[in-house]
Amino acid sequence: RATVKPPTSVLDKLPLLKGHLVTRLTPSLMAMLAASLFAGSSFALTKNEYKVEKDRIEAAYKSAKAQCDKLSGNAEDVCEKQAKGDEKVAKAELENRYKPSERNANKARVARADADYEVAKEKCDDLSGNTKDVCKKDAKAAHVHAVENAKVVKAATAAGETRTEKAANVAEARKDAAAEKREADYKAAAERCEALSGDLKSKCVDDAKRRFAQ
Secondary structure, three states, rough: OOOOOOOOOOOHHHHHHHOOHHHHOOOHHHHHHHHHHHHHHHOOHHHHHHHHHHHHHHHHHHHHHHOOOOOHHHHHHHHHHHHHHHHHHHHHHHHHHOOOOHHHHHHHHHHHHHHHHHHHHHOOOOOOOHHHHHHHHHHHHHHHHHHHHHHHHHHHHHOOOOOOHHHHHHHHHHHHHHHHHHHHHHHHHHHHHHHOOOHHHHHHHHHHHHOOOO
């Protein structure tokens, strides 16, 4: 009588992530890794399934856009950014289901980051002055975090590398990502200092530089 082999886990599929490396990955990075692995291991869509799903996505966008047309002002603009972003993400994810690859999986991750950024920026237009500027810097920082996380996942899931090569590439990607995130976070913090003046402003900027190693 045949025995049932237990399902492999995400870590089993990525031996490199066993041990200390996995403890250094954030929950968001682990979620991205899991999604990438499962997407790559699923069955690809047929050409007909792809077309049906693409038509569904386009119909969903038209329906969402029609709802946005009932709004006005910035609420309409935010709604349209959300609808268009959802369509772009859905199409990017569909492309990866149709032709699974790390390249397409990465495009889908970046598409989500870009879509969220466009919506966040548009929401800032409801504000004014320094509050609006801070809002945009925060939106940019969040975008940088998402894009850099995608780069780390791309390095961790790249094929055709030895364990040593992959470990080195992941370490380099993490180092670069950390630097980019710190810079973006610093710019967001420094923007808040613009609401101050004199010594208070100078101290605020100095504190931000020290906090984010700039």
